[in-house]
Amino acid sequence: MKIDGRHFRTIWTNDAGQVEIIDQRWLPHELRIKPLPDRAAFATAIRDMWVRGAPLIGATAAWGVAVQMEHDPSDASLTETWQVLHETRPTAINLKWALDEMERLLRPLPPAERAAAARKRAAEICDEDVEANRQLGAHGLAVIREIAARKQGRVNILTHCNAGWLATVDWGTATSPIYQAAEEGIDVHVFVDETRPRNQGAQLTAWELASHGIPHALVVDNAGGHLMQHGEVDMVIVGTDRTTANGDVCNKIGTYLKALAAHDNGVPFYVALPSPTIDWTLRDGLKEIPIEERTAREVTHVQGRAPEGHITEVQISPDATGARNPAFDVTPARLVTGLITERGICAASPEGLAALFPERARG
Ligand SMILES: CSC[C@@H](O)[C@@H](O)C(=O)COP(=O)(O)O
Structure with missing residues (x-):
């Protein structure tokens, strides 16, 4: 997508063949590009969330393997690289998918x-991700188009975390x-959950939407239920870090509460995902998906721009207060209206997924 009118991907190779990324820790205030010269840099970039979002984590890991093969293509190096990169973040299945590929x-x-x-x-994995996301967008567009036609007015969409181009x-x-609906001239408006603790909504989704001129409003994480009760949300669309073969959806912490509120208020709750995000080996998301626990500091501190212009971090809780920081939660399949994939939209159920991906469901 575009930054100041110039097309960017989140990861690419420069003229010298070096892998470069957008270092997302500094957005929306600073656009910093970073080269990733070796395996250690790739591992750090994923673990410390210079890049994040399930599909981008997978693409970055694939490039990490490629760069390491240039340094040392031995069997031992291949084995060690799989392990080093795999242990960076536990929840997004795209990481393991890409390493296995x-x-x-x-x-x-x-x-x-x-x-x-x-x-x-690695280059193909990136291209495939772009194409899958373009295709699933066209399927999701049909749902937005239908709501717009029925309503004869603005379509209000709530989203959580950043499942935007920066996450892929x-x-x-x-x-x-949403981008495809806006391109088609549909009047879309997005409620952006701020998404504590790291504020991917406030920092990344809001920045993306602003860059593309999509009307949006930032809301605190607890506002969604209220907005739904008052008929202000027509649909919810979120991403996912791992969806099981029976349609349970793991995504950024707080997604489950939005799904509950949507269910209680009859608001359609859609999950958009490219197929590498499906974990065909799991049937019970709640019991089986490993949930990443991140540092308490992400909860007790908040990063932002100081009045003087520099990026800084402030503490918001007492020195003596500790914190828990589970980074993801699981929304049971029964709360999901539909899964939007590159092959179409299906029910969040074993049958729904099997109908779209018969070759995988059989395995
Ligand atoms: C297309 S991205 C889907 C998910 O990866 C996204 O919603 C999310 O939860 C990202 O979490 P993050 O911790 O920022 O990597």
């Missing part, structure tokens, strides 16, 4: 051929239908 391709090859093959596949290679998941 690279492993499956590279392991049978002679080491001398691995670097070139890895580079090619391009387009975003939850935002792809």
